[in-house]
Amino acid sequence: MQLGLIGLGRMGRIVVDRTLAAGHDVVAFDLDDAAVERAADAGAEPADSIDDFVDRLGATKRIWLMVPAGDAIDVTLEELEPHLDGDDIVVDGGNSYFEDSVRRAESCPAAYLDCGTSGGPAGAELGFSLMVGGPQWAYDELEPVFDAVATGPDGHERMGAAGSGHYVKMIHNGVEYALMQTYGEGFELLHEGRYDLDLEAVASVWNNGAVIRSWLLELCEEAFREEGTDLGTVADRIEGGSTGTWTVQEALEQEVPLPLIYTALSERFGSRADDGRFSRRLANRLRYGFGRHEVPRRE
Ligand SMILES: NC(=O)C1=CN([C@@H]2O[C@H](COP(=O)(O)OP(=O)(O)OC[C@H]3O[C@@H](n4cnc5c(N)ncnc54)[C@H](O)[C@@H]3O)[C@@H](O)[C@H]2O)C=CC1
Ligand SMILES: O=C(CO)[C@H](O)[C@H](O)COP(=O)(O)O
Structure with missing residues (x-):
């Protein structure tokens, strides 16, 4: 599978590394050029803007956001949304407020998964615990990536409807x-x-x-x-x-x-x-x- 990753800080970088290690392809973008370079050194395909990022993704886009909660998510979604349709999936793996995630799920043209992520940078070796909210089909589609980023199949679960992952x-x-x-x-x-x-x-x-x-x-x-x-x-x-x-x-x-x-x-x-x-x-x-x-x- 090809995964686009936006936000290559302490947590995003672990998502990149674990996804690559499981044999998937990663396109990586961050506002910080040095973070993009480091992800490229690790084997990801670097993107230098959101437009470049979406151009490098296939027709069906699977995107994971790992930027700080709040404005950074809304700003990123605003730029992504003209390029998205109902076959695409966006995951927010950060600590967003669950009601913001419900609002974003309603307005995003893509299927939207709110994914609570626990384990922290120090838990990288074991993999994370992932609590996911949103449409079942999108969760099922991303299962190989969740298997890679989590401790394995037992380390992630769909909690329920939009917002439930971030609520948990x-x-x-x-x-x-x-x-x-x-x-x-x-x-x-x-x-x-x-x-x-x-x-x-x-x-x-x-x-x-x-x-x-x-x-x-x-x-x-x-x-x-x-x-x-x-x-x-x-x-x-x-x-x-x-x-x-x-x-x-x-x-x-x-x-x-x-x-x-x-x-x-x-x-x-x-x-x-x-x-x-x-x-x-x-x-x-x-x-x-x-x-x-x-x-x-x-x-
Ligand atoms: N650090 C932790 O222990 C945990 C953090 N989280 C959550 O994960 C999310 C990310 O956290 P960290 O990786 O720790 O943060 P971080 O500050 O280490 O990394 C955030 C990255 O996002 C980039 N960024 C910011 N705005 C951007 C934008 N508009 N477009 C592209 N890139 C942008 C920054 O340049 C930075 O590289 C947050 O929501 C945080 O609450 C969740 C679980 C544990
Ligand atoms: O989610 C986490 C751990 O589970 C993060 O470390 C988070 O930043 C901690 O929350 P707070 O900043 O409110 O202490």
Whole structure:
């Protein structure tokens, strides 16, 4: 099969490499010329514009977008759409908001598959976990590519109608936030607690047979090994947050309580306050107000 790939960053490049390794042909485009050159070195056919990209694809086009969620998807689709018809397929493998994917599926002349992708660049060796929404025929048609990009046939599944793939991935990310938060809390207590512990050793022994073993816990072990048991110079600031915000918004709309995911999300926002949380500072001052407790002051 021939696959056109747009977006050759951390994730797109893995899609290229795994698709090529499975014996398919890849036409590759990115706004970054150096990324296109690197994909060409790996065996892809380089394209220098969207027009060139579509010219290099056969009459029936199979296209995978791996650009950042948001405007980059709409801009790319706007350029692609005059070249597409109902026999063509477009996959969005990024972290798009599911309602945007529903809208795009309705307006795109091609069959549109929203594909939640999990595994991250670090999971490249194993292959990804793919959660796909959209028409069954398009999913079936792209099965050889999904087999290649995922861990294999068990690593991808059609979730349902348009939007469902990105919906499942959004909630996957909410779970990811909460798991990171709970590992963080456990290790914080171990770090601050009664014993002088080697946290890499704790993570390692937990990863060998413990109930709470997981890939994230293996990544905790790696972090302590590489940064030290006190995490060295790693700052207490957590970026990201869009997928977790959407998960919490959806939970509010569906009236489903998600206290753990909400707490994990709010910890991210709280971590970004430049000089500490205002609410924590006010609570500090109020304890003086009612109790004349000493007020710890900033340097
Ligand atoms: N990095 C991760 O752990 C994961 C990322 N994702 C999602 O995959 C998507 C891509 O993520 P990454 O590869 O990490 O991002 P990245 O920033 O590494 O790569 C994005 C690439 O898209 C290119 N690009 C941007 N706008 C473009 C346009 N209009 N036309 C052509 N190329 C364009 C950039 O030049 C860059 O090479 C995002 O939606 C992200 O949320 C999904 C799962 C995991
Ligand atoms: O999807 C992912 C992992 O599963 C990506 O790493 C994503 O960027 C993480 O989301 P956020 O930026 O909201 O932390």
